[in-house]
Amino acid sequence: MQITTERLGKRFRREWIFRNVDLTLLAGNSYTFVGPNGSGKSTLLQTIAGVLPASEGTIRYSVEEKPVEIDDWFRHLVIAAPYLELIEELTLLELLTFHQSFKPFKNGITPDQLCELMYLNHARNKEIKAFSSGMKQRVKLGLAFYSDASIVILDEPTSNLDKQGVAWYSEQVRQLSGQLLLIGSNQPDEYDFCPNVIDISRWK
Ligand SMILES: Nc1ncnc2c1ncn2[C@@H]1O[C@H](COP(=O)(O)OP(=O)(O)OP(=O)(O)O)[C@@H](O)[C@H]1O
Numbered sequence: 053m054q055i056t057t058e059r060l061g062k063r064f065r066r067e068w069i070f071r072n073v074d075l076t077l078l079a080g081n082s083y084t085f086v087g088p089n090g091s092g093k094s095t096l097l098q099t100i101a102g103v104l105p106a107s108e109g110t111i112r113y114s115v116e117e118k119p120v121e122i123d124d125w126f127r128h129l130v131i132a133a134p135y136l137e138l139i140e141e142l143t144l145l146e147l148l149t150f151h152q153s154f155k156p157f158k159n160g161i162t163p164d165q166l167c168e169l170m171y172l173n174h175a176r177n178k179e180i181k182a183f184s185s186g187m188k189q190r191v192k193l194g195l196a197f198y199s200d201a202s203i204v205i206l207d208e209p210t211s212n213l214d215k216q217g218v219a220w221y222s223e224q225v226r227q228l229s230g231q232l233l234l235i236g237s238n239q240p241d242e243y244d245f246c247p248n249v250i251d252i253s254r255w256k
Pocket residue numbers: 064069087088089090091092093094095096236238
């Protein structure tokens with residue numbers, strides 16, 4: 053899997069958030085986008101993911117040099133971000149079962165097993181709307197870590213997590229291998245393992 057951007061730009065009304073972004077992002081590598089609040093990390097990640105349309109330039113996804121159509125991008129990626137909602141009316145087990153029906157988990161992991169891996173077994177039959185913000189964040193990260201997807205996008209990954217949750221994140225994120233990992237962060241301990249740290253301010 054490879055993502056290539058050429059002269060990528062995004063603006064909201066008249067304000068350019070970034071311009072002329074040329075990137076080649078390769079499977080098996082991790083990249084972290086850093087920059088102050090409001091610099092455009094989330095906007096860039098969402099644009100690369102195809103969640104937000106670009107205002108100019110191009111993004112290409114390819115597998116072994118064959119292009120992936122934009123309608124199929126979502127099959128290849130998982131995103132965990134504070135602004136993306138879970139389905140609140142479902143219980144955790146229902147949510148995982150629903151998710152698995154369109155994006156299976158790695159290594160044949162079942163929804164039951166995933167509840168345990170996320171340390172949320174006690175809440176398996178609870179509706180997501182009754183979860184705390186930290187519990188919801190654990191679910192988002194669990195889906196990102198354990199879904200069988202070639203691109204993993206984590207925006208502010210440890211937001212709302214307690215100490216144990218942060219330790220769990222640190223352990224899990226280091227175990228990702230072979231995938232393309234993109235992180236948006238302002239907290240060095242979220243990406244201290246990542247060799248490619250890119251300050252987004254350069255594209256202002
Ligand atoms: N839907 C929108 N409409 C208009 N402006 C927006 C919209 N979304 C984001 N912005 C603006 O784009 C800029 C970049 O926001 P973004 O959330 O990408 O920054 P960020 O680097 O992720 O910030 P933070 O570190 O606070 O999460 C900000 O000035 C923000 O106000």
